[in-house]
Structures are given as structure tokens and as C-alpha cells.
Amino acid sequence: MSSAQLVDGFNREIRYLRLSVTDRCNLRCTYCMAEDMTFLPKSRVLSLEEMVLVGAAFVELGVEKIRLTGGEPLVRNGVVELAQSLNQLDGLRELVMTTNGVLLDKFAAPLKDAGVSRLNISIDSLRADRFKSLTRFGQLEDVLRGIDAALSAEFKKIKLNAVVLNGTNSDEVVDLTKFAVEKGLDISFIEEMPLGEIDAHDRVDTAFENQSVRQQLEQSFSLKASDHQDRAGGPSKYLEIANSDTKVGFISPMSDNFCASCNRVRVTAEGKLLLCLGNEHSLDLREIVRDDPSHLKEAIIGSMQRKPERHYFDPNDITITRHMSATGG
Numbered sequence: 001m002s003s004a005q006l007v008d009g010f011n012r013e014i015r016y017l018r019l020s021v022t023d024r025c026n027l028r029c030t031y032c033m034a035e036d037m038t039f040l041p042k043s044r045v046l047s048l049e050e051m052v053l054v055g056a057a058f059v060e061l062g063v064e065k066i067r068l069t070g071g072e073p074l075v076r077n078g079v080v081e082l083a084q085s086l087n088q089l090d091g092l093r094e095l096v097m098t099t100n101g102v103l104l105d106k107f108a109a110p111l112k113d114a115g116v117s118r119l120n121i122s123i124d125s126l127r128a129d130r131f132k133s134l135t136r137f138g139q140l141e142d143v144l145r146g147i148d149a150a151l152s153a154e155f156k157k158i159k160l161n162a163v164v165l166n167g168t169n170s171d172e173v174v175d176l177t178k179f180a181v182e183k184g185l186d187i188s189f190i191e192e193m194p195l196g197e198i199d200a201h202d203r204v205d206t207a208f209e210n211q212s213v214r215q216q217l218e219q220s221f222s223l224k225a226s227d228h229q230d231r232a233g234g235p236s237k238y239l240e241i242a243n244s245d246t247k248v249g250f251i252s253p254m255s256d257n258f259c260a261s262c263n264r265v266r267v268t269a270e271g272k273l274l275l276c277l278g279n280e281h282s283l284d285l286r287e288i289v290r291d292d293p294s295h296l297k298e299a300i301i302g303s304m305q306r307k308p309e310r311h312y313f314d315p316n317d318i319t320i321t322r323h324m325s326a327t328g329g
Contacts, residue, residue: 014264016065027102062091083115159249162176178220
């Protein structure tokens with residue numbers, strides 16, 4: 001019998017919480033953020049103690065996996081201590097993090113010691129000039145150094161994430177995968193989502209479906225079906241690269257809707273429980289935590305019936321005005 005207490009109106013069990021610790025970032029990736037961003041004032045951001053309280057409530061309700069996200073989580077002061085506290089929650093099976101890798105040279109070992117078991121590291125190009133253009137001012141060498149630091153820290157698993165933009169980095173799919181194979185890492189390719197107004201490009205022009213990514217990979221690698229399964233996992237559909245330890249994942253919110261198996265919700269840095277990435281259905285947990293935390297679990301359970309069946313992304317119609325950095329990546 002399932003132990004899940006969070007079941008939505010479509011009988012989906014919620015086992016996975018993505019917890020954003022900040023909306024701030026040390027990069028300005030063109031597909032994610034505008035060049036000139038306004039960030040939340042400190043008073044509106046959950047404290048570390050409040051984040052632990054929220055995390056504990058979800059774990060007590062059956063959530064098995066928490067992913068720390070941002071913005072860039074490593075720019076939040078006290079994030080290692082937050083990880084330590086969350087890792088001590090009875091019932092939490094896995095604590096993981098998504099990062100851009102810029103600060104991993106400093107934080108990889110402390111995060112591993114704090115209980116973070118796996119890392120997702122975003123890297124959209126292996127060309128220094130293109131990386132700087134995509135991130136507006138990032139240095140590729142910082143991320144490469146961070147990846148090496150993560151490997152040295154011996155995390156259970158490290159996966160690279162790459163958002164593929166037509167005409168921008170769509171010619172690097174094979175090179176990024178070869179890099180992952182050489183390093184013994186997994187890699188996921190992500191279709192660009194129409195979240196927030198951006199000024200760098202028109203998303204219709206940069207749309208690139210994962211089917212095209214797979215076709216490129218099949219010309220250079222022998223791909224086979226993967227038995228990789230994780231009931232508290234994310235949306236990636238995996239294939240394995242023959243004669244390697246690398247799995248290739250495809251996250252395809254635009255071309256291959258995966259909402260039927262959605263098992264996750266997000267909590268933003270300001271404490272908004274987002275029930276769907278592509279809709280505005282939400283609940284203000286910050287108000288509950290600060291006014292009467294005894295009602296927190298009851299409110300979370302009640303919110304599950306408002307989780308929508310699916311998203312309807314359209315690059316021609318930006319109905320979700322919040323940027324991914326504010327959503328929690």
C-alpha cells in the first residue's frame with residue numbers, strides 16, 4: 001500500500017519537491033532571464049529555518065526527494081547548513097541540487113559532506129566565447145573547474161543539463177555528449193520553455209525539438225534502451241550510450257508532454273507552492289509559516305486538488321510572466 005499522502009485529482013502521487021533557495025543568480029542566461037532583473041527583497045524570501053520547516057512538512061507527507069534549486073542555490077548564504085538540516089529529515093531518501101557549477105570549486109566537498117548525494121550541472125556550450133554570450137558574462141573555465149571539483153568529491157551521480165537553442169548551440173549536441181562520456185557523466189537535453197519575457201531572442205526562432213537532438217546523437221553513438229527508473233525521479237526519458245557509463249536524458253516539455261507522470265511540485269524562494277511549472281496554480285506557504293505553521297501540512301494536502309492536469313506551452317504566447325529563475329529551476 002502506498003504511503004503517499006499527497007495525491008492530486010488525477011491520482012498522481014507527489015514524491016518530489018523542488019525547493020528554490022534564492023531567485024538570484026551569478027549568471028544571466030539569455031533563455032532564462034532578462035539582462036536587467038529585479039530580485040526579491042530579503043524580507044520576502046523564506047529564511048533557512050522556514051525552508052527547513054517547509055521541507056519537513058513535505059517529507060512527513062511522503063515526499064522522498066528534495067532538489068535544491070534557484071536562481072543559483074550556491075549564492076545563498078547558509079546553503080550548506082540548509083542541506084545539513086534537510087538531510088537529517090526522517091523519511092527523506094535523497095537530497096540533490098541543480099547548479100550552474102560556477103561556485104562548485106568551493107562548495108562541492110562541503111555539499112557532499114552535508115548530505116547532497118547527486119548534482120545536476122548546467123552547461124550549454126563548451127566554447128568559451130559562446131558560453132559567455134549565452135550567459136552574458138560567465139566564464140566557461142569556472143564551470144569546468146566546478147565539474148572537476150564535483151568529480152573529486154565523489155558524488156553518487158553527476159548529470160549535465162543543456163538547454164538546446166536552434167542556431168545557437170544546436171551544433172554542440174554531439175560535443176557535449178562526448179564530453180559527458182569522457183568524464184563518466186550523464187547528460188540531459190532540455191527543450192526551451194516559454195517562461196518569462198526575455199529580450200535576447202524570439203523563442204519561436206530558437207525552438208529545437210529533442211527528436212532532432214536524438215537524430216544527431218544516433219549518427220555518432222550507439223544508443224540503447226535504459227532500465228533507469230526512479231519513482232521520485234524527474235521528467236527525463238533516458239537512453240544509454242553503448243560501451244560507456246553515460247545515460248542521455250531528454251526533457252521535452254514542448255514536443256512530448258510528460259504531465260501524466262508528474263510527481264513533483266515547486267516551492268519558490270518566497271514560499272509560493274507552485275503546483276505546475278506551466279500554470280499559475282499556487283499557494284502562499286510563507287504566510288502560513290509566518291502566521292500559523294500548525295496548519296502547514298493541512299494546507300499542502302488541500303492544495304493538491306488544485307494541481308492542473310497539464311501545461312500548455314506555446315512559444316508564441318508567453319502567458320507565464322515569471323522567469324525560470326523566480327520559479328526554481
